[in-house]
Amino acid sequence: MIRLRYQEVFDAEKYFQILSDPAFEYFDVRVESVEEEREWLAQNAERREKNQEYNYAIIYEGEVVGACGIAIDQRRPHKGEIGYFLQRELWGKGITTEAVRQIEKIALEKLGLVRLEILMEPENRASEKVAIKCGYEKEGLVRGAYKRDGMYRNCLLYAKVVNPG
Numbered sequence: 814m815i816r817l818r819y820q821e822v823f824d825a826e827k828y829f830q831i832l833s834d835p836a837f838e839y840f841d842v843r844v845e846s847v848e849e850e851r852e853w854l855a856q857n858a859e860r861r862e863k864n865q866e867y868n869y870a871i872i873y874e875g876e877v878v879g880a881c882g883i884a885i886d887q888r889r890p891h892k893g894e895i896g897y898f899l900q901r902e903l904w905g906k907g908i909t910t911e912a913v914r915q916i917e918k919i920a921l922e923k924l925g926l927v928r929l930e931i932l933m934e935p936e937n938r939a940s941e942k943v944a945i946k947c948g949y950e951k952e953g954l955v956r957g958a959y960k961r962d963g964m965y966r967n968c969l970l971y972a973k974v975v976n977p978g
C-alpha cells in the first residue's frame with residue numbers, strides 16, 4: 814500500500830503544505846516557509862552520516878503524503894524515537910500504522926536498535942492508536958517532554974524493546 818524512501822529537498826513544497834494544516838494541533842514542528850523546509854531537508858544526508866536521524870517520505874499512489882523518521886539517542890545510541898505525520902485527507906486508512914511497521918524493520922534490522930520509543934500528547938488519540946496498533950507498550954507520562962507553541966507539554970511514552978540480550 815505504501816513505501817518509504819529518503820526525503821528529498823524537492824519534497825519541500827509538499828511538506829510545507831502538509832505541515833501548514835491547522836489540523837496539526839498536537840505536532841511540535843512548525844515550518845514558516847518552503848525555503849525553511851528546503852534548508853531542513855538539505856541536512857538529512859548529514860544527519861544520517863552522523864547517525865542522528867533517518868527521515869523517510871511516505872509514498873502512497875506515487876505521491877509524497879507524509880513522513881516517518883527515527884531520531885537516535887546520541888548518548889545511548891541503542892535507543893531511537895519514531896515520529897510521523899500524514900496529510901489530513903488520508904487520515905484513518907492505516908497508512909501511518911503501515912509506515913511505522915516498515916520503519917521499525919529498518920530500525921531493528923538495519924540500524925540494530927534495541928529500544929524504540931513513540932511520544933505523543935495524551936489528547937493525540939490518533940497517534941496513540943498508531944503506537945498501540947504497532948504493538949508498543951505504554952510506559953507512562955513524561956512531563957515537559959517537548960515544547961509546542963511556546964509551552965512545555967507532557968507526553969505519553971510508548972515503547973518497544975527487542976532483543977535486549
Ligand SMILES: CC(C)(COP(=O)(O)OP(=O)(O)OC[C@H]1O[C@@H](n2cnc3c(N)ncnc32)[C@H](O)[C@@H]1OP(=O)(O)O)[C@@H](O)C(=O)NCCC(=O)NCCS
Nearest residue numbers: 840897898899904905906907908909910933938939940942
Ligand atoms: C497521527 C497521524 C499520523 C495518524 O495517521 P493515520 O494514517 O490516520 O493513522 P492510522 O490510520 O494508521 O491509525 C489511526 C487510528 O486512530 C484512530 N483515531 C483517529 N482519531 C481518533 C480519535 N480522535 N480518537 C480515537 N481514535 C482515533 C483511527 O480510527 C485509527 O484507528 P483504527 O485503524 O482502529 O480505525 C495523523 O493523524 C497526523 O498526521 N496527525 C498530525 C501530526 C501528528 O500529530 N503526528 C504525531 C505526533 S506524536
